[in-house]
Amino acid sequence: YKPARTFEEVISRIVTHRLSTCSGGSSTICPDYLYDHILAAFMGNELECGHTMAMAVREDARAIIRRDPACETLLEAVLFMKGFLSLVLHRAARRAWKPDGAGGGASGSRFLALLLQSQASSAFGVDIHPAASIGCGVMFDHATGVVIGETATVGDNTTILHGVTLGGTGKENGDRHPKIGRDVLIGAGTKILGNITVGDRAKIGALSVVLRPIPGGATAVGSPARIIGFVPKE
């Protein structure tokens, strides 16, 4: 390996290493190729929810330090948190993804995006479709079992616990997944299904089933989820 000198190089190296040894190896995909693609996405100008990948990943790392009481240093966040590593992979996959009609099809780029999604699902148990749009400063706490569908969006500074699904109802095609606002907190195991909106600063309790829109600032719990209060506006 050549020495990593920048934040982007260090993170690309960590992610490549975890995938190369854990779920793929040199015969599925050359680690150097994987590293080069992740780093190129990292250094590129393509925006996701208004942020470059370099900006978004920095905010993702800061979010862990601020919000996870069990995490003390930036180094442990980027080395050990599989939610963080999964999000780096998603951000690289999204830059490889080409939407339908834009020359995607079975191109190498589309398959690279699907490979990154699949490897993150094997290695970390986090399955995010490459076309999903995720803001910056997002934390997947513990992360195992998170599923985020193709047409879902997640706003800045939202926290998503393990086992959360942003999925479809199975009755719709096309734009069929949730739109989550900023500063939202989604509790462990919760399923939010269908093309519905969860407003900014909403809090959804653990193991809720959300099938209707939740307004900003609301606290919702249960199956089906009902609103039990509102946080005071700031």
Next chain:
Amino acid sequence: YKPARTFEEVISRIVTHRLSTCSGGSSTICPDYLYDHILAAFMGNELECGHTMAMAVREDARAIIRRDPACETLLEAVLFMKGFLSLVLHRAARRAWKPDGAGGGASGSRFLALLLQSQASSAFGVDIHPAASIGCGVMFDHATGVVIGETATVGDNTTILHGVTLGGTGKENGDRHPKIGRDVLIGAGTKILGNITVGDRAKIGALSVVLRPIPGGATAVGSPARIIGFVPKE
């Protein structure tokens, strides 16, 4: 590697590769041995729910194309869907498994079946007992966290979302797991527990807890699950 020329050889190679690099490596089990066993099971005549493995895996792949709106080609289904790969491993494990009293015990064959189950659980987060019987055209969508017990059965063309458990109540021994019909849809995170029947074409909502039989065509939701309607008979 020798070149793979048939559907069976390609799928056996993909699965072997994912396990050999991800969860086992050459020192746990020789990849060539693993490949040979999977391919032999694939080419064999042993039936599971009335289908050979070659027939069942073809239908499993077709089911993904038909039912997953995010999947466009057969190639991405068989390369990237860990639910599909887990089911191939289960079908091979089931052919290695010998029931009690049939010369199983701690034979190499029994341990091979348990190894395949364990490796699928590590590599894909899908834990299916080798003795479970699963029909053809079955799709595990996203797949993380699926658990299927020893005496469970799943009918043809059933769709099971991630996080679903077909488990025991902990109070019974022997035949203690659910019997799921054909064309059933089981939503994300749902737990179906005990030796109960879920009839053909039933739909079970996300995060349900099913402890009593569900008749064919019923839609059931909640914890404990209650029936909220029936699909019209075809």
Next chain:
Amino acid sequence: YKPARTFEEVISRIVTHRLSTCSGGSSTICPDYLYDHILAAFMGNELECGHTMAMAVREDARAIIRRDPACETLLEAVLFMKGFLSLVLHRAARRAWKPDGAGGGASGSRFLALLLQSQASSAFGVDIHPAASIGCGVMFDHATGVVIGETATVGDNTTILHGVTLGGTGKENGDRHPKIGRDVLIGAGTKILGNITVGDRAKIGALSVVLRPIPGGATAVGSPARIIGFVPKE
């Protein structure tokens, strides 16, 4: 490899092998170093809930034989059960962990503990903070998706199904996780949140959300969990 002659050497070798091939490889951490650390923890006198690691792991293995109807031999328990292997890793991580103010910080020992936690989370989908205290004879059945927080405790002979979280409410810092008694059974997918007590011999049904203390011997189900009965005192 040098031949493994004792129970401790065999288990350390199995765990090292699973991590070395699955999630780490020789360039993250030298397998010999990993093996040496796990074995040293295994042979040490440090107590967790009153038991040395050697005592606790023996009881963990016996618990699987006694309580899992699908497991027939000790060998299959220690080779194939990722819940067992995760618990070995936790017990080694806990011996590496140094609490705040005890010379921990970013020491090699603290990072080794976090590495073991992170690797268990990648390889087995089981995320246990190294500081958590877990009694002996504990079984994680199926294990995928289990999350246990920093200040949680689990009593002897307790059984925890897959998808269970012993987590925080997100509103507290410091001592913020559940205290689970002895001989407790926690059903699949259940979330127990906050610094609350679950008494000895309690049974919690699948997909429950437990936010208040549960007395010893109680059976509780639902979201939020309500008590539906008591087991007779022995």
